[in-house]
Amino acid sequence: xxxDAVTAPIRGExxxxxxxxxxxxxxxxxxxxRAMEYVLANRGKRIRPVVLFLCSRLAGDTPRGxxxxxAAVELLxxxxxxxxxxxxxSQTRRGVPTLNAIWGNRISVLLGDYMFAxxxxxxxxxxxxxxxxxxxxxxxxxxxxxxxxxSSDGIDPLDPEGYYRVIRDKTAxxxxxxxxxxxxxxxxxxxxxxxxxxxxxxxxxxxxxxxxVLDYVxxxxxxxxxxxxxxxxxxxxLPLLKAMERSTQExxxxxxxxxxxxxxxxxxxxxxxxxxxxxxxxxxxxEARHFQRxxxxxxxxxxxSPYRQALAELIDFVVEREN
Amino acid sequence: xxxDAVTAPIRGExxxxxxxxxxxxxxxxxxxxRAMEYVLANRGKRIRPVVLFLCSRLAGDTPRGxxxxxAAVELLxxxxxxxxxxxxxSQTRRGVPTLNAIWGNRISVLLGDYMFAxxxxxxxxxxxxxxxxxxxxxxxxxxxxxxxxxSSDGIDPLDPEGYYRVIRDKTAxxxxxxxxxxxxxxxxxxxxxxxxxxxxxxxxxxxxxxxxVLDYVxxxxxxxxxxxxxxxxxxxxLPLLKAMERSTQExxxxxxxxxxxxxxxxxxxxxxxxxxxxxxxxxxxxEARHFQRxxxxxxxxxxxSPYRQALAELIDFVVEREN
Numbered sequence: 001x002x003x004d005a006v007t008a009p010i011r012g013e014x015x016x017x018x019x020x021x022x023x024x025x026x027x028x029x030x031x032x033x034r035a036m037e038y039v040l041a042n043r044g045k046r047i048r049p050v051v052l053f054l055c056s057r058l059a060g061d062t063p064r065g066x067x068x069x070x071a072a073v074e075l076l077x078x079x080x081x082x083x084x085x086x087x088x089x090s091q092t093r094r095g096v097p098t099l100n101a102i103w104g105n106r107i108s109v110l111l112g113d114y115m116f117a118x119x120x121x122x123x124x125x126x127x128x129x130x131x132x133x134x135x136x137x138x139x140x141x142x143x144x145x146x147x148x149x150x151s152s153d154g155i156d157p158l159d160p161e162g163y164y165r166v167i168r169d170k171t172a173x174x175x176x177x178x179x180x181x182x183x184x185x186x187x188x189x190x191x192x193x194x195x196x197x198x199x200x201x202x203x204x205x206x207x208x209x210x211x212x213v214l215d216y217v218x219x220x221x222x223x224x225x226x227x228x229x230x231x232x233x234x235x236x237x238l239p240l241l242k243a244m245e246r247s248t249q250e251x252x253x254x255x256x257x258x259x260x261x262x263x264x265x266x267x268x269x270x271x272x273x274x275x276x277x278x279x280x281x282x283x284x285x286x287e288a289r290h291f292q293r294x295x296x297x298x299x300x301x302x303x304x305s306p307y308r309q310a311l312a313e314l315i316d317f318v319v320e321r322e323n
Numbered sequence: 324x325x326x327d328a329v330t331a332p333i334r335g336e337x338x339x340x341x342x343x344x345x346x347x348x349x350x351x352x353x354x355x356x357r358a359m360e361y362v363l364a365n366r367g368k369r370i371r372p373v374v375l376f377l378c379s380r381l382a383g384d385t386p387r388g389x390x391x392x393x394a395a396v397e398l399l400x401x402x403x404x405x406x407x408x409x410x411x412x413s414q415t416r417r418g419v420p421t422l423n424a425i426w427g428n429r430i431s432v433l434l435g436d437y438m439f440a441x442x443x444x445x446x447x448x449x450x451x452x453x454x455x456x457x458x459x460x461x462x463x464x465x466x467x468x469x470x471x472x473x474s475s476d477g478i479d480p481l482d483p484e485g486y487y488r489v490i491r492d493k494t495a496x497x498x499x500x501x502x503x504x505x506x507x508x509x510x511x512x513x514x515x516x517x518x519x520x521x522x523x524x525x526x527x528x529x530x531x532x533x534x535x536v537l538d539y540v541x542x543x544x545x546x547x548x549x550x551x552x553x554x555x556x557x558x559x560x561l562p563l564l565k566a567m568e569r570s571t572q573e574x575x576x577x578x579x580x581x582x583x584x585x586x587x588x589x590x591x592x593x594x595x596x597x598x599x600x601x602x603x604x605x606x607x608x609x610e611a612r613h614f615q616r617x618x619x620x621x622x623x624x625x626x627x628s629p630y631r632q633a634l635a636e637l638i639d640f641v642v643e644r645e646n
Binding site for chain 1: 350352353354355403406409410411428429430432433434435436437439440441443444447450452455456458459460462463466467469470471473474
């Protein structure tokens with residue numbers, strides 16, 4: 001959960017959001033209703049809607065359509081999680097069984113599609129074509145980012161630039177979109193909109209890097225999933241990249257072999273040890289803190305207000321959280 | 324392929340469509356471009372775009388935005404096929420390997436998501452909010468129809484009403500939407516729009532029933548997939564329902580046991596024999612012909628024209644095709 005200091009100024013919107021979400025996903029197919037309620041009840045932090053609501057308040061006093069936009073963002077995000085869990089064959093998320101663990105892959109893929117269609121419906125209900133454009137663009141970028149990561153196509157898996165390209169698309173784009181939708185809800189000026197998008201982008205980068213660090217160093221009980229999941233799936237994230245920068249030739253060969261899949265799984269432990277010894281997680285967290293500072297700087301270009309203060313708290317939380 | 328008599332009056336639009344499709348799915352991730360080109364090259368009949376184009380001509384002389392609407396419909400349809408192949412674990416489609424057979428499930432689910440996002444982009448490019456509403460509604464109905472079929476939730480698998488509910492949502496809805504988008508492109512009157520939607524619905528029902536008949540009696544070489552696939556997946560379609568109506572108590576128990584999964588796969592052959600002996604496929608095809616006649620009747624409420632003639636040919640083709 002997000003700290004109270006972050007959510008206090010927008011409690012009303014957050015309650016409205018929960019109602020809108022439940023209304024939107026309702027279906028006359030009992031299985032669909034049951035599955036949707038289950039997913040929404042095992043709620044995440046709702047961090048993207050929170051970012052959207054706070055940004056809308058930075059840009060104006062009377063945002064309109066922001067709850068519906070936030071519902072579109074959260075449904076889009078949840079749809080991608082449902083599909084992620086299928087493709088990663090994950091059995092738990094947030095400590096409870098995934099949809100695919102309960103209903104199998106066939107039904108889960110379709111439930112993700114249904115939720116994606118519902119995100120589109122929410123975007124339509126704002127009656128603002130710009131909202132639809134934002135949702136359309138971000139949904140393309142997110143799937144493309146995931147595909148780039150999975151295919152390692154056109155990127156060197158051991159080049160930090162490739163890593164950043166992936167996380168800008170698959171994660172930061174939705175945070176940037178959330179801020180932009182907040183700006184749209186308050187009819188912000190072009191300068192405000194640009195700054196808010198940049199704010200969302202930096203928050204998203206800090207968020208994803210911290211996620212990737214937690215995958216290496218997080219407490220399994222708090223994470224709700226097994227540790228070092230990314231490495232097991234041969235996904236290269238920043239802690240490993242940072243460790244590699246400080247590694248010997250021999251160590252690099254070990255990692256390369258593991259990533260190509262031509263080495264045994266027991267070498268996983270050796271690589272985890274390598275990341276520990278070379279301080280990969282700490283070095284990655286330093287980069288997350290760089291984006292944290294950048295986000296705080298952008299934030300300070302807005303007038304002081306309880307909303308600005310709440311966003312400042314959120315930015316710090318993003319890199320300091322334990323799950 | 325569709326007969327020349329169907330496509331001749333709209334050849335120009337069909338060529339434009341192919342260009343628009345290729346432009347729309349372009350990506351700077353090489354794998355994505357490659358996979359999209361592969362899917363578009365192993366093209367189906369483009370029957371939904373053809374229906375859309377012909378309907379737009381029934382309603383007016385100078386349709387606008389119809390090529391972009393048709394691209395949205397075809398991309399949405401293709402996205403659902405990609406996900407269907409993943410959830411059904413199908414290895415071939417139209418006689419060539421499926422995306423999941425080549426690139427695996429993880430990548431294929433995301434490629435389907437990417438294509439769905441591209442369908443949304445195409446709908447946006449029409450700059451007509453009604454197009455987006457049609458696409459949003461139909462994408463919900465399609466996934467809900469599939470989920471109803473998979474879950475058998477709230478429907479009796481041996482009740483034809485449940486079967487019709489499923490195929491109205493999962494198939495007929497997209498044909499109805501195609502006709503409605505054709506009507507929108509020509510700014511048709513409400514009466515024309517209603518009749519065109521009804522026309523699409525009946526064509527869609529005839530199309531799906533014929534598909535389900537071909538699954539029982541089609542020539543495997545022409546179908547590009549193994550026969551009796553639906554029964555293998557315990558999906559009840561009209562040929563089986565029709566056979567059941569004429570079966571003994573004992574035969575019904577055999578089928579029920581098989582559907583519950585508590586009988587051996589060798590009983591599949593016994594059920595196929597039962598469907599043959601009881602004339603299930605012929606009886607189902609009779610119902611398809613009923614919708615064929617209904618579609619022809621609706622069509623005759625429009626003025627004679629080469630487009631009306633082409634649609635009449637298409638309606639006959641739908642129930643007389645061999646694959």
